[in-house]
Amino acid sequence: MEVDIKRLERLALLKLSDEEEKALSKDVEKIIGFFKQLDGIVLEGVEPLFHVMEKEAGVREDSVEKGIEKLWIERSAAKTIDGYVVGPRTITGEES
Amino acid sequence: MSLVNKQLRYVVEAVRDNREALSEYIYRLYERIERYEEKLKGFITLRPADTVIREALEANRLGKPLAGIPIAVKDNISTEGIRTTCASAILENYIPPYDATVVKRLREAGAVIIGKTNMDEFAMGSTTETSYFGPSRNPWDPSRVPGGSSGGSGVVVSAYMAPAALGSDTGGSVRNPAAYTGIFGYKPTYGGLSRYGLIAYASSLDQIGLMTRDSVDAALLLEYIAGEDPRDPTSLDLRVGGLFKEISSLGEGRDLPKARLVIVKEMWSGVEDHVFKTTMNAVDKLSSEGFEVEEVSVPEVSYALPAYYVIAFAEASSNLSRYGIPLYGLSKDPENTSWIDYYSEIRSKGFGKEVKRRIMLGSFILSAGYYEQYYIKALKVRRLLRDRLLPLLRRGYIASPTMPIQPPRLGEAIEDPLRLYAMDIETVIPNLIGSPAISLVAGFANSLPVGLQLIGPPLGDRDLLLIARTIEIIIGLSNLSPQMG
Numbered sequence: 349m350e351v352d353i354k355r356l357e358r359l360a361l362l363k364l365s366d367e368e369e370k371a372l373s374k375d376v377e378k379i380i381g382f383f384k385q386l387d388g389i390v391l392e393g394v395e396p397l398f399h400v401m402e403k404e405a406g407v408r409e410d411s412v413e414k415g416i417e418k419l420w421i422e423r424s425a426a427k428t429i430d431g432y433v434v435g436p437r438t439i440t441g442e443e444s
Numbered sequence: 445m446s447l448v449n450k451q452l453r454y455v456v457e458a459v460r461d462n463r464e465a466l467s468e469y470i471y472r473l474y475e476r477i478e479r480y481e482e483k484l485k486g487f488i489t490l491r492p493a494d495t496v497i498r499e500a501l502e503a504n505r506l507g508k509p510l511a512g513i514p515i516a517v518k519d520n521i522s523t524e525g526i527r528t529t530c531a532s533a534i535l536e537n538y539i540p541p542y543d544a545t546v547v548k549r550l551r552e553a554g555a556v557i558i559g560k561t562n563m564d565e566f567a568m569g570s571t572t573e574t575s576y577f578g579p580s581r582n583p584w585d586p587s588r589v590p591g592g593s594s595g596g597s598g599v600v601v602s603a604y605m606a607p608a609a610l611g612s613d614t615g616g617s618v619r620n621p622a623a624y625t626g627i628f629g630y631k632p633t634y635g636g637l638s639r640y641g642l643i644a645y646a647s648s649l650d651q652i653g654l655m656t657r658d659s660v661d662a663a664l665l666l667e668y669i670a671g672e673d674p675r676d677p678t679s680l681d682l683r684v685g686g687l688f689k690e691i692s693s694l695g696e697g698r699d700l701p702k703a704r705l706v707i708v709k710e711m712w713s714g715v716e717d718h719v720f721k722t723t724m725n726a727v728d729k730l731s732s733e734g735f736e737v738e739e740v741s742v743p744e745v746s747y748a749l750p751a752y753y754v755i756a757f758a759e760a761s762s763n764l765s766r767y768g769i770p771l772y773g774l775s776k777d778p779e780n781t782s783w784i785d786y787y788s789e790i791r792s793k794g795f796g797k798e799v800k801r802r803i804m805l806g807s808f809i810l811s812a813g814y815y816e817q818y819y820i821k822a823l824k825v826r827r828l829l830r831d832r833l834l835p836l837l838r839r840g841y842i843a844s845p846t847m848p849i850q851p852p853r854l855g856e857a858i859e860d861p862l863r864l865y866a867m868d869i870e871t872v873i874p875n876l877i878g879s880p881a882i883s884l885v886a887g888f889a890n891s892l893p894v895g896l897q898l899i900g901p902p903l904g905d906r907d908l909l910l911i912a913r914t915i916e917i918i919i920g921l922s923n924l925s926p927q928m929g
Contacts, residue, residue: 351808359807360761361768362800363788375801375861376808382862383809385750386821389828396823397830399648400634400878400902405677420541426775433771436778436786 351376448472451923452513452607452661453692460511463504470497470514473558477605480928484590485580486599488519489527490559499556508554510668515550516606518594519560520567521652522641523547526557530643531565531575534767534774534794544641545676546610546652546669553668558606562596565796566764567617567645569593570867573858574798581854582624583926584892588851591624593617597655598625602926608656608665614645615752616846616871618653619883623846623895626885626924628916630654630662630909633902634878635680638673646759649752649875658922659884659912663691666909682905691913700914703907704736704840705898710745711844711870718889723845726886726896726919733918738840742832745873747825752872753865754809754822761806764799767791801861830877837879837901841911844870846883846895870897880905882912885921893924 353373357364364372418431427434447455447469459466474493481487500512517523520530522540524547529535543551551557564574572595573579582590583603590598594611598621601609611618613631622629631653642652654662667688673679694700705727712720731737768790770778778786795803809818836842848869857864874881879899886896896915900908916922 353804355811356804356807357788358784359811360800360803361765361784361787361791362795362804363785363792364800368797368800372797372801372804376805379753379801379805379861380808382865383750383754383818383822386747386754386818386825389744389747389825391821391824391828394824394828396820397827398823400830400876401678408674416541421771424539424772426770427777427779434778435770436781436783438783 351380446472448476448604449925451657453664455607456511456513459504459513463501466500466504466512467497470500473514473605476603480583480603480605483581483586484583484599484603485562485578486596486603486605487516487559488529488531488562488577488596491526491557496556496558503554503556506554508552510550510554513555514558514606515555516558516561516597516600516609517547518563518597518609518611520563520612520643521547521610522643523557523560526560528560528643529576530567531563531577532794532796532799533576534791536576536774538773540641542641545638545673547641549669550665561594561600561609564593564595565799566643566760567593567612567614568760568798568802570616570620570864571852571857572596572621573854574796576796579854582851583928584626585851587853588892589624589854589857591621591847591851594655595621598622598627601625601627601655601657603928604925608654608661611653611655612642613651613653613875614649615756615875616868618655619846619871619881619895619897620867622655622883623893624851626893626926628656628658628662628912628922629883630659631874631881632666632670632682632905633680633880634875635678636682636880636905637669638676638679640673640675644763646756647763648759649756651875658916659882659909660688660691663909664688680903682903684906687906687909691910694910694913695917700917701910702734702736702914703911704738705730705843706836706840707737707739708745708836708842708844709739709741710743711842711873714848714869715845716849719845719848719850719894722887722889722894723896727843730915730918736840740836742836744825744828744832748829748873748876749865749869751822751825751829752868752876754818755826755876757802757806758809758819759806761803761810764803767794826876829873833873833877834901837899837904841908842899844897845886846870846897850890850892850894874899878902880908882908884912884916884919885924886919887921
C-alpha cells in the first residue's frame with residue numbers, strides 16, 4: 349500500500365527532513381503491514397470496546413477550587429501581554 | 445547489615461522513632477547513587493541529598509506513617525516544583541505547578557521524592573532506549589537494557605538506590621522492567637490508582653503502578669495511594685484497607701492460600717526456550733505445592749498485540765497533540781509565524797524518532813478511510829478478548845512469562861520497531877481488558893532474572909497480591925541483590 353507521508357506529517361503537525369521521511373515511510377509501511385493481521389479474525393456482530401469502563405462519567409461538584417496560579421502561566425508561557433498568552437496566528441491566508 | 449538492603453517496610457519501622465537512622469539511611473542511598481548512577485542512569489532528575497533529608501526529617505518529626513522514606517517517581521508523573529520531562533526534549537524544562545494525586549498522597553503519608561526516573565520518551569518503548577537523556581542500563585548486566593518504559597524505576601529499586609518507585613504501565617511498562625531487573629511490579633486494575641497528573645500516552649490503557657522489592661512493600665504503599673479521586677472520573681475504590689496487615693502475616697504458621705493457574709497456550713508459544721523453561725519450572729513447583737493448573741487455548745490472544753498498538757497509537761496521536769502550545773515545554777516567540785509552521789517546527793524539534801513514528805501512525809489510523817479498517821477493528825478485538833478472558837479469570841489467574849525474551853543488549857532491539865513491539869506480547873493483554881497484573885521473579889536463566897506474570901480479574905487486586913505473596917514465599921526469590929562491580 350502507498351502511504352502519503354506528507355499527509356501524515358500535516359495531520360501530526362510534524363515537519364520531517366528528507367532523511368527522516370525516507371526512514372519513517374519504510375517503518376510506517378512495515379507497521380501497517382503488521383496491523384493488517386487484524387484482517388484474519390472474524391468480528392461479525394462484535395461491538396467496539398472504546399473503554400473498559402463503560403460507565404457514565406460523573407460530574408464534579410461545581411465549586412470554586414484552587415487552580416493553577418496565574419503567575420505560573422506568566423512565568424512559563426513563551427510570551428504574554430497583560431497576563432494573556434500570545435499564540436501563533438491561526439489565519440494566515442495559507443491553505444492548511 | 446545496613447538498612448539499604450532491606451525492604452521498605454522494615455526501613456520505615458527502623459527509622460520511625462530514630463531520626464538519626466533516617467538520615468543515615470538516606471546518606472547510604474546517596475552513596476549507592478554516587479557509586480552506580482553514572483553507569484546505570486536510573487534518574488533524569490536527582491534531588492540534592494540535603495533537601496531530601498530535610499523533608500524526610502520533617503515528615504518523620506510530624507509522625508507521618510511513612511516516616512520520611514524516600515521514593516523515586518517515574519518522570520511522566522507530575523511533581524510540583526520538580527522538573528517532569530517525560531524523557532523528552534519537548535518537556536526538558538517543564539516544572540509542573542501541581543502534584544499528581546498519587547504523589548500528593550505519598551507526600552501526605554510522609555514519603556519524600558528522591559528523584560525522577562528515566563524512561564522511554566513519553567513511555568513509548570520497551571527498553572528505555574528512546575529516552576532523550578540516553579538509555580538506562582540493567583544492574584544485572586550493564587550491557588543489557590533494564591526494560592521499559594519505566595526502566596529507570598526498575599534500575600533504582602533493583603540497585604538499592606531507592607526502596608520503591610512509581611512507574612506507569614500502558615502495555616507492560618511496569619511489569620517489563622520489573623521482570624528484567626528482578627523486582628516486583630504491580631499494575632493495578634484500570635482506574636485503581638488515580639491518573640490525575642500522569643502525563644497521558646494512551647488514556648484508556650494508562651495505569652500508574654508500583655515497583656518494589658516484593659509484594660508486601662507494594663501492598664503497604666498501595667494502601668496510602670489507592671482510592672477514588674474526584675479529579676479522575678475513571679478512578680475506582682480497590683478496597684485494600686487492611687491489606688498490608690493481612691499480606692504481612694502470610695507464611696507465619698497459617699496455611700498459604702492456593703489458587704488455580706490458567707495457562708493460555710497461545711501466551712506460551714513464541715517464548716524463548718530458557719524463558720519458557722524457567723517460568724514453567726516455577727509453575728510446576730506451584731503445582732507441587734497445591735496450586736491447580738489448567739491449560740486452555742484462546743486463539744484470539746494472537747490478535748492482542750496488533751490491536752493494542754492500533755489503539756495505543758490512535759490515543760497517543762490525540763493526547764500528544766497538545767505539545768507545542770506556547771504555554772509550557774519547548775516553545776518560541778509565536779509572533780510572525782503561521783499556526784502550522786509554529787507547531788510543526790517545535791514538535792519536529794522536540795519529539796524523538798519513536799514518538800514521531802507513533803503519532804504519525806496514530807494520525808493515519810484515525811484518518812478518514814482507515815478509521816473503520818484499523819481503529820474500530822482493533823476495538824472489536826478488544827471486546828472479544830475481554831469476553832473470552834474474563835470467564836477464565838473468574839476461575840483462576842492467567843500465568844505466563846512476563847517477557848517472551850531475556851533483556852536484549854543495548855542497541856539490539858531498538859532499530860527494528862516490530863521486534864521492539866513484539867517484546868510486549870504478554871504484557872499488553874491486561875491493559876486491553878482492564879485487569880490487574882503483577883510480575884515477580886520466577887527463576888534465573890543465563891544469570892539473569894526471569895519474570896512470571898500473573899493476571900487477575902478487574903478489581904481482584906487484593907487477592908492477586910495475596911497470591912503473589914504466596915508465590916514469592918514458595919519460590920523464595922524476592923528482595924534480590926544484583927552483583928554489581
